Amino acid sequence: MISDPTADPTLDRLLRHMAWANAVLFDRLAECSDEALALASPRNEWTVAMILQHLVDAAGGYAARLEGVPRPERTELPATIAELSELGARCAAYDARIRAQAALPDGSSMSPDRNKAPRARSTVVGQAIHHATEHRAQIAGALATNGIDAVDLDALDVWAYGDAEGLGA
Numbered sequence: 001m002i003s004d005p006t007a008d009p010t011l012d013r014l015l016r017h018m019a020w021a022n023a024v025l026f027d028r029l030a031e032c033s034d035e036a037l038a039l040a041s042p043r044n045e046w047t048v049a050m051i052l053q054h055l056v057d058a059a060g061g062y063a064a065r066l067e068g069v070p071r072p073e074r075t076e077l078p079a080t081i082a083e084l085s086e087l088g089a090r091c092a093a094y095d096a097r098i099r100a101q102a103a104l105p106d107g108s109s110m111s112p113d114r115n116k117a118p119r120a121r122s123t124v125v126g127q128a129i130h131h132a133t134e135h136r137a138q139i140a141g142a143l144a145t146n147g148i149d150a151v152d153l154d155a156l157d158v159w160a161y162g163d164a165e166g167l168g169a
Helices: 009-029 034-038 048-067 081-102 122-145 157-167
Strands: none
Touching: 009 048, 009 081, 009 157, 034 048, 034 081, 048 081, 048 122, 048 157, 081 122
């Protein structure tokens, strides 16, 4: 539920959904074999492990940018399913930081790269949500094209989240 009464309820729900879907993704992947981390979609060099690393690193970058602090160190590329627990916890922490920052007023958000233009905070938050969705879909696709149906995207959508949260679809 909304912890900050000044937060936009729709945006807050979208951020809660993002965090929930990311957590469920990590839960589903924990049921896979270590070999699943090395899988990729045809004609794509990005493996499941690489996409997960990128998803988490980007979330950390978005959180840091919104907070005005340096980007965190890159995460290690997961080599085993056992390593996903720590990666999932890191992702959850970044998602919580993004949600907290989204409750603040919109304004300019400077990039740590001085060569890049500033962006509106709302643009960074929107990118965080869409970026996570895109990469969950890439992971589901990489697994499915290799015969592993561990990630059902319909079970990660906003309707499923509404049911899981208890507010209905």
